[in-house]
Amino acid sequence: MTTPSPFRNILLIGAGGSIGRIVLSALLAEPSFTITILQRASSRARLPPNPNLTVITVPDTYPTADLILAFKSQDAVVNCMTTSSVSEQYRIIDAAIAAGVRRYSPSEYGLNNANAAAQALSSSVFAAKGAVQAYLKEKAAEGRIEWMSIASGMWVAWAIPHDFMGMHVRKRRFEMFDDGEGRVSCSSEANTAKAIVVGLTTRVKETRNRVVYLQDYSVSQRELFAEVERQVGGEKFEVDVFDSLKRAAEKKEEVREGSVQAVYDLVNIGFMTGRYGGFFEKEGEILNEVLGLERTTLEEEVADGLRRLQGGGN
Numbered sequence: 503m504t505t506p507s508p509f510r511n512i513l514l515i516g517a518g519g520s521i522g523r524i525v526l527s528a529l530l531a532e533p534s535f536t537i538t539i540l541q542r543a544s545s546r547a548r549l550p551p552n553p554n555l556t557v558i559t560v561p562d563t564y565p566t567a568d569l570i571l572a573f574k575s576q577d578a579v580v581n582c583m584t585t586s587s588v589s590e591q592y593r594i595i596d597a598a599i600a601a602g603v604r605r606y607s608p609s610e611y612g613l614n615n616a617n618a619a620a621q622a623l624s625s626s627v628f629a630a631k632g633a634v635q636a637y638l639k640e641k642a643a644e645g646r647i648e649w650m651s652i653a654s655g656m657w658v659a660w661a662i663p664h665d666f667m668g669m670h671v672r673k674r675r676f677e678m679f680d681d682g683e684g685r686v687s688c689s690s691e692a693n694t695a696k697a698i699v700v701g702l703t704t705r706v707k708e709t710r711n712r713v714v715y716l717q718d719y720s721v722s723q724r725e726l727f728a729e730v731e732r733q734v735g736g737e738k739f740e741v742d743v744f745d746s747l748k749r750a751a752e753k754k755e756e757v758r759e760g761s762v763q764a765v766y767d768l769v770n771i772g773f774m775t776g777r778y779g780g781f782f783e784k785e786g787e788i789l790n791e792v793l794g795l796e797r798t799t800l801e802e803e804v805a806d807g808l809r810r811l812q813g814g815g816n
């Protein structure tokens with residue numbers, strides 16, 4: 503048995519996005535890495551000039567020939583691409599294999615996308631991501647590449663300005679599913695990014711060919727809403743209560759009719775009701791300790807989200 507050489511050359515896709523930017527700075531902060539990013543020609547991302555970063559610009563369709571060229575001599579590819587593009591990853595994975603990349607980390611960062619109930623709820627998000635994961639498993643079984651999927655649960659600080667998890671803080675309104683007691687695992691975006699770095703450096707074996715479940719804390723909608731109300735000064739928000747099964751059926755119909763918003767409504771039902779693989783204590787081993795991640799708290803993440811909302815930001 504020879505010891506495999508460490509992951510040194512790392513290529514990141516989607517570095518201009520909301521998690522991509524945070525992953526990029528975590529990767530750049532790891533001195534043993536040499537970082538390349540693959541940016542779409544139309545990308546609006548403004549990255550600060552950095553002599554340690556190689557930027558490869560490709561056409562927006564990520565042509566296979568450009569991918570193979572960019573992937574040559576890369577040890578690992580980390581993908582942070584936008585939700586609606588995740589099914590581009592079959593070609594991207596094939597190109598990574600063709601170029602000899604050793605590990606691929608798909609764009610997931612959510613719940614357990616292999617969960618059958620999640621896949622049945624949302625074909626365009628959970629099932630699409632789950633199918634890419636299944637493809638990676640198949641390629642790994644053939645010994646062609648290894649993979650590492652990060653299941654981060656929800657990012658509360660991201661969810662507040664984006665009106666996710668049933669929160670509409672600008673409108674002082676919440677949408678609660680059922681009794682509001684369903685639980686969801688949550689991580690900070692910083693810990694999500696750190697898990698990738700640790701998985702490619704000191705915890706290579708522990709993160710090989712598996713879903714890396716992360717949970718800083720878990721929360722129910724009732725607990726989340728109470729913390730938001732507390733932090734905005736005790737004001738009581740309006741609460742609309744929905745039957746999640748009825749609402750899921752309605753939203754599936756709206757998705758069939760072409761609604762993009764309904765796609766995200768289904769994602770929220772998936773995360774927030776506890777029935778679709780978003781509460782990791784029921785899904786598998788949570789790896790925060792193994793990866794040495796310090797847990798953030800609900801209180802800190804709500805405070806961060808409210809700051810971002812005030813800044814008008816993302």
Ligand SMILES: NC(=O)c1ccc[n+]([C@@H]2O[C@H](COP(=O)([O-])OP(=O)(O)OC[C@H]3O[C@@H](n4cnc5c(N)ncnc54)[C@H](OP(=O)(O)O)[C@@H]3O)[C@@H](O)[C@H]2O)c1
Pocket residue numbers: 515516517518519520521522540541542543545546547582583584585587588609610611612654655656657658660661
């Ligand atoms: N756990 C959570 O709470 C949570 C929240 C949000 C998202 N997510 C997940 O995290 C992953 C990344 O999401 P994100 O919100 O960070 O993505 P995003 O900001 O919408 O986009 C990320 C990047 O995707 C690339 N991209 C590729 N094809 C694109 C296209 N057709 N249109 C626009 N951008 C395209 C772009 O990279 P360049 O500009 O560099 O070319 C873009 O900056 C997804 O899997 C998503 O489902 C999880």
Ligand SMILES: *[C@@H]1O[C@H](CO)[C@@H](O)[C@H](O)[C@H]1NC(C)=O
Pocket residue numbers: 530533552553554
């Ligand atoms: C580039 O890498 C070197 C060596 O790791 C580091 O000292 C320097 O701060 C980095 N520069 C930037 C702009 O990040």
